[in-house]
Amino acid sequence: MAKLIRRKAYALKDLNLRDKMASKFYRVKCKDCNNQQIVFSKASTQVNCQICGSILAQPTGGKAKIKGEIVEELSYAS
Numbered sequence: 001m002a003k004l005i006r007r008k009a010y011a012l013k014d015l016n017l018r019d020k021m022a023s024k025f026y027r028v029k030c031k032d033c034n035n036q037q038i039v040f041s042k043a044s045t046q047v048n049c050q051i052c053g054s055i056l057a058q059p060t061g062g063k064a065k066i067k068g069e070i071v072e073e074l075s076y077a078s
């Protein structure tokens with residue numbers, strides 16, 4: 001019985017770790033010029049459109065606030 005509980009706890013820890021390692025990116029479409037660019041979901045600095053300079057994402061301390069339209073969500077496990 002004790003063996004079973006230990007294995008469960010390990011599996012949960014493993015899952016949490018994998019969740020933390022996965023980085024999400026968004027393909028964001030600029031509302032002003034329709035340019036699409038990849039924005040990191042936890043961007044710590046403001047992200048501007050490479051074409052017209054509009055704000056695409058603003059840092060909030062955790063997840064970045066996406067200002068444009070999210071076209072696609074991409075995630076990579078590191």
Ligand SMILES: [Zn+2]
Pocket residue numbers: 030031032033034035049050051052053054
């Ligand atoms: Zn733009």
